[in-house]
Amino acid sequence: MGKFQLITKGLVKENPTFVLLLGMCPTLATTTSAINGMSMGLATLFVLVLSNMAIAAVAKVIPDKVRIPAYIVIIATFVTVLQFLMQAFTPAIYETLGLFIPLIVVNCIVLGRAEAFANKNTVMDSACDGLGIGLGFTMSLTILGLVREILGSGSIFDWKFIPDDSDGILAFVLAPGAFMVLAYLIVLFKKVTAKKGE
Amino acid sequence: MEYIFIIISAIFVNNILLSQFMGICPFLGVSNKLSTATGMSAAVCFVITLSTVVTYLLQYYVLVPLGIEFMQTISFILVIAALVQMVEIILKKVSPALYQALGIFLPLITTNCAVLGVALMVVTKEFSYMGGEPHMFNLGESTVFAFATSLGFGLAMILFAGLREQLALNSVPKPFKGIPIALITASILAMAFTGFSGLV
Structure with missing residues (x-):
């Protein structure tokens, strides 16, 4: 598989959110707006690419029995590092995403890629794989955030298109809307990709 | 009195699954049957309470005195992983019956973000109830909070598993089969739980 395919497969065929259904906690929790969703996606992308590369580089040295704890330490x-960078350069986003930044450690996507791909492939391939899956995750989170933002607060990327004194449908910003929008987006994604396959 | 507020708030108002979205993987993954959901909830309850106590002590007796709070994430996840392993070994020896019942769920708990989430929450966030001064939790409050949160996890998990057992008997449109209909069910359950907001 070429490098380009490694990157594109994460977008549609192995989309982590809509197809593999991994990493649901940040997906539901941080997508109150498109910008929040995108920031979370990019933060995960950062960790995913670097941890994939590091794990691919040291995979042969780690004894098989302790590999999972070793991967967790590398990811953590x-x-x-990401926490430090975000605290320094984007403190506002760090505040909004809050607990979900440290919780990237237990995001099943990151550990899943380490176990399923990085430990048996080269550093370069693992980097491309991390990039692809990370971009797929970012894309899904941005779409989910965008839909919730349009319905919930009547704005697109913080630009409000409804009158200032009116509100959106608050439920879509709150917890019920997260589950609901994700359910319909998964169905839509299935429908669209199924048509393409025919 | 404050303990009662902590308990009500953690179980109903800020339910860990339905309003904070932590631990969604087991929530969707093992909620097909009521019996497995109950087993999972019991195991999570045990691990959350124990790991919160241990990480609390680690934070205030090791990390803070040494000035290395930034090691929180790494050290907490290691403690949780070790703890889960230890619980597994002890249970196997002491109570084989309980080990049989919880068996498969225990290793899964390490990557349940509710466990790390609660451990981090009690040492990083300030809490205030009924207009009281916001303050960091002490050990007693942390323990009660962790236990109540895991009860909230169990409550949502068991309710959801019951709903899904009923759902399995109904005919669902084909594209919605599996996860989508489960998510819609969760959405309605979450809607019911928003009714508790403002209670505490």
Whole structure:
């Protein structure tokens, strides 16, 4: 498989959110607006690419029995780096995403890619794989955030298109809307990709 | 009195699954049957309470005195992983029956974000109830909070599993089969839980 295919497969065929249904906690929790969703996606992308590369580089040295704890330590290290970077450069986003930044450690997508791809492929291929899956995750989170933002607060990327004194449908910003919008987006995604396959 | 507020708030108002979205993977993954959902909830309850106590002590007796709070994420996840492993070994020896019942769920709990989430929450966030001063939790409050949160997890999990058992008997449109209809069910359940907001 070429490098380009490694990157594009994460967008549609192995989309982590709509097809593999991984990493549901940040998907539901941080997509109150398109910008929040995108930031969370990019933060995960950062960790995913770096941890994939590091794990691919050291996979042969780690004894098989302790590989999972070792992967978790590597991932946690990059998450800590990310926390420092975000605290320094984007403190506002760090505040909004809050607890879900450290929780990238237990995001099944990251550990899943380490176990399923990075530990048996080269560093370059693993980087492309991380990039692809990360972009797919970012894309899904942005779409989910966008839909919830349009319905819930009547704005697109913080630009409000409804009159200032009116509100959106609050339920879509709150918890019920997260589950509801995700359910319909999964159905829509299935429908669209199924047609393409024919 | 404050303990009662913490308990009500953690179980109903800020339900860990339905309003904070932590631990969604087991919520969707093992909620097909009521019996497995109950087993999972019991295992999670056990691990959340235990790991919160241990990580709380770690934070205030090791990390803070040494000035290395930034090691929180790494050290907490290691403690949780070790703890889960230890619980597994002890249970196997002490109570084989309980081990049989919880068996498969225990290793899964390490990657349940509710466990790390609660452990991080009690040491990073300030809480205030009924207009009281916002303050960091002490050990007693943390323990009660962790236990109540895991009860909330169990409540949502068991309610949801009951709903899904009924749902399995109904005919669902084909594209909605499986996860989508489960998510819509969760959405309605979450809607019911928003009714509790403003209670505390």
